[in-house]
Amino acid sequence: WLVFTDLDGTLLDHHSYSFSAAEDQLNRLNQLEIPLICCTSKTFAEVIALRKQLKNRHPFIVENGAAVYLPLAFLPERAIQAIGGAQLHEGFWRFGLTESRAHWLTCLDQLGDRFKGLYSTFTALGSQGIANATGLSLDQAALANQREFSEPLVWLGDELSKIAFTQEMNQLGASILEGGRFLHIVGNSNKGKAMLWLQQIFTSKTRHAFRTIAAGDGKNDVPMLELADYALVIKSPTNPRLQLTRTERIIYSEHTGPKGWASGIKTILSM
Ligand code: 2M8
Ligand code: MG
Ligand code: MG
Structure with a gap:
């Protein structure tokens, strides 16, 4: 087993x-x-x-x-x-x-202002924001932010804009996975x-x-x-x-x- x-x-x-x-x-x-x-x-x-x-x-x-x-x-x-x-x-x-976290952050940049205000990335949240969103301690949240290959984000918009966002990210080679609280931007892994x-x-x-x-x-x-x-x-x-x-x-x-x-x-x- x-x-x-x-x-x-x-x-x-x-x-x-x-x-x-x-x-x-x-x-x-x-x-x-x-x-x-x-x-x-x-x-x-x-x-x-x-x-x-x-x-x-x-x-x-x-x-x-x-x-x-x-x-x-x-x-x-x-x-x-x-x-x-x-x-x-x-x-x-x-x-x-798969590709690096930096690569997926560049893809997000390429979307420009189109989905502005509809999500907040771990990078933008920082340790304190991640701690607030997850219930992790500040130290644990800092570990969650030490990412190498992916970027989680909190989706703040509605379902329709989430679908549009996913399609645009797919065109840039990213996949969007849904965890318990966050969307995760990853490659084809x-x-x-x-x-x-x-x-x-x-x-x-x-x-x-x-x-x-x-x-x-x-x-x-x-x-x-x-x-x-x-x-x-x-x-x-x-x-x-x-x-x-x-x-x-x-x-x-x-x-x-x-x-x-x-x-x-x-x-x-x-x-
Ligand atoms: C994030 O992962 C969970 C998994 O389901 C989520 O998407 O809600 C990750 O960022 C992980 O690093 C972090 O420890 C976890 C905390 O709830 O959230
Ligand atoms: Mg998990
Ligand atoms: Mg889980």
């Missing part, structure tokens, strides 16, 4: 960011030596802080699938070179799968593509196939929820139930956040 999990609203409570309701199942995954892979909108800096709390040593995926990080000891250096495209970053191998990429790395490392579980609560999780062997759809306190095109091996959690996560993981592992 490999478990790919979203964090906000899934393993972490949407409001308190606590994972305590999932502690028993987290311990169980450890005992069974099942890798828990964070696959999140969060940044490298945020995941590093969370991995310490989770006592997690596995590879992880950040910024909605824009980059995959492998611990240095995960693979020998010749295997890393054979994959290609890795950079050393603070004790990890980083595989960037997503959590599903990054999950398959990393699954392939696990398979070639161990020379055996894995069954995968993907857990998520937001539209940005749909690509991985569609592609995993088992989809664990976590009830969201803010959004309507996610629609998937797959019809089999889906669990819809009864509870939100870590409580729903824990019972869903328990159910799937007993299948």
